Amino acid sequence: MGKLRRRSLTLILILLLAASACRAPGSTRPVVKIGLAAPFEGLYRSLGYDALYGVKLAVRECNATGGVGGAMVELVALDDHFDPARAASVAREMVVDPDVMGVIGPLSSAMALAAQEEYQRAGLAFVTLATADALTPGNTGSAFRLSARDAELGAFAAGRAVNELGAQRVAVLRQTGDSLADAFVQAVQDARAQVVWDGPAVGDWLPALQGTAPEVIFVTGDALAGADAAQRIRETGLTATLLGGPEWATPHLVSVGGKAVEGALYVTAAPAPADLAADDFVAGYQALAGFPPGPYGAWAYDAARVLLTALDGALRTDGHPTRAGVLAQLASLTGWPGLAGPITFDAHGNRLHPPLYVYRIEDGKYPGRLVCR
Numbered sequence: 001m002g003k004l005r006r007r008s009l010t011l012i013l014i015l016l017l018a019a020s021a022c023r024a025p026g027s028t029r030p031v032v033k034i035g036l037a038a039p040f041e042g043l044y045r046s047l048g049y050d051a052l053y054g055v056k057l058a059v060r061e062c063n064a065t066g067g068v069g070g071a072m073v074e075l076v077a078l079d080d081h082f083d084p085a086r087a088a089s090v091a092r093e094m095v096v097d098p099d100v101m102g103v104i105g106p107l108s109s110a111m112a113l114a115a116q117e118e119y120q121r122a123g124l125a126f127v128t129l130a131t132a133d134a135l136t137p138g139n140t141g142s143a144f145r146l147s148a149r150d151a152e153l154g155a156f157a158a159g160r161a162v163n164e165l166g167a168q169r170v171a172v173l174r175q176t177g178d179s180l181a182d183a184f185v186q187a188v189q190d191a192r193a194q195v196v197w198d199g200p201a202v203g204d205w206l207p208a209l210q211g212t213a214p215e216v217i218f219v220t221g222d223a224l225a226g227a228d229a230a231q232r233i234r235e236t237g238l239t240a241t242l243l244g245g246p247e248w249a250t251p252h253l254v255s256v257g258g259k260a261v262e263g264a265l266y267v268t269a270a271p272a273p274a275d276l277a278a279d280d281f282v283a284g285y286q287a288l289a290g291f292p293p294g295p296y297g298a299w300a301y302d303a304a305r306v307l308l309t310a311l312d313g314a315l316r317t318d319g320h321p322t323r324a325g326v327l328a329q330l331a332s333l334t335g336w337p338g339l340a341g342p343i344t345f346d347a348h349g350n351r352l353h354p355p356l357y358v359y360r361i362e363d364g365k366y367p368g369r370l371v372c373r
Contacts, residue, residue, distance in 0.1 A: 029067060031073070033100045034059070036076070037094070037126075046251060048107070051107060054297035056075065059074075060288065073308065076094070078094070084110050091119055101322075102310065105127075106126075116143055120143075125323065125326050127145075129269075129303075131180065133183075146354070147351070150179040152183075152354065154180045158185075158188045161193075167215040169215050169216075197209050221247065226248050227256035227258075244265070245266065253266075253361065272298075295367060302338040309336065
């Protein structure tokens with residue numbers, strides 16, 4: 001069986017599983033759909049399935065209490081492979097289905113930036129965990145982020161480095177066009193600490209970094225890039241504290257980085273469910289999935305419930321589902337009770353006062369221990 005055929009069968013299976021969990025047996029009520037864009041194959045499939053069961057739980061609970069505005073809800077889950085080109089293709093697939101009233105995801109900034117034009121053009125809301133500042137300037141209403149922006153995360157990370165760890169010499173290993181690194185550098189300088197090295201994670205960057213004697217090294221990019229950088233840094237004998245961004249919040253940081261990431265810190269807006277007052281959610285998720293939820297499960301559950309609340313409001317207000325109605329309802333949400341605190345969006349779709357957390361990797365375990373919130 002070819003690779004393409006296996007992927008097609010996987011996608012069909014996902015959709016069947018989602019539909020079986022969402023449609024009430026024998027139901028004759030009208031049906032509306034919400035989408036989930038996440039990776040279900042490849043290296044990051046664990047993140048996609050973590051999110052999938054969070055969304056399925058929210059949809060199941062919704063349908064068990066009568067659905068939204070008298071309609072039952074079905075889930076369309078599509079695999080974006082964690083690939084920007086595929087993320088844009090998934091967005092087009094969501095857009096052309098007139099019954100899809102909103103989408104949960106994508107799970108990362110690169111995917112969201114690749115897909116946003118398709119959603120924006122069609123006026124289809126998407127609730128995302130993406131942090132990139134470039135996602136929302138000039139946004140006219142399609143993107144709603146549950147996470148903090150890079151500007152907020154970078155300043156928070158800098159505060160941890162300078163104020164909590166007492167670092168006066170800080171190095172930055174960044175990606176190209178990196179708004180998280182930009183915000184971090186600015187906040188470090190505002191705190192009157194010194195950025196002793198700031199360079200891209202390309203080529204042979206290690207000798208230049210090694211000669212600067214930093215106390216903290218802030219490494220942006222995903223968990224694989226972070227794990228690789230950590231191993232190279234530790235092999236030189238540098239003992240600086242390693243600090244990463246929200247994309248470090250995956251099991252790959254520990255599974256690939258091993259001992260090199262022991263003691264590393266990362267900032268995130270997606271906390272581990274064990275660190276929330278969310279016992280009912282954890283129990284419901286475990287009963288449905290057969291394994292405990294991770295950070296993406298809790299985030300996706302909140303994203304789904306926010307979207308379902310907006311869809312219910314649109315149906316009750318307009319008498320029928322419309323994408324414009326969902327957008328209006330999301331924009332008007334105020335103090336909605338999420339697992340990690342109240343949710344309100346500003347005029348650009350950014351979450352006001354998003355929660356922020358710092359985790360430390362200890363004993364080779366993910367997600368690590370919560371050390372600051």
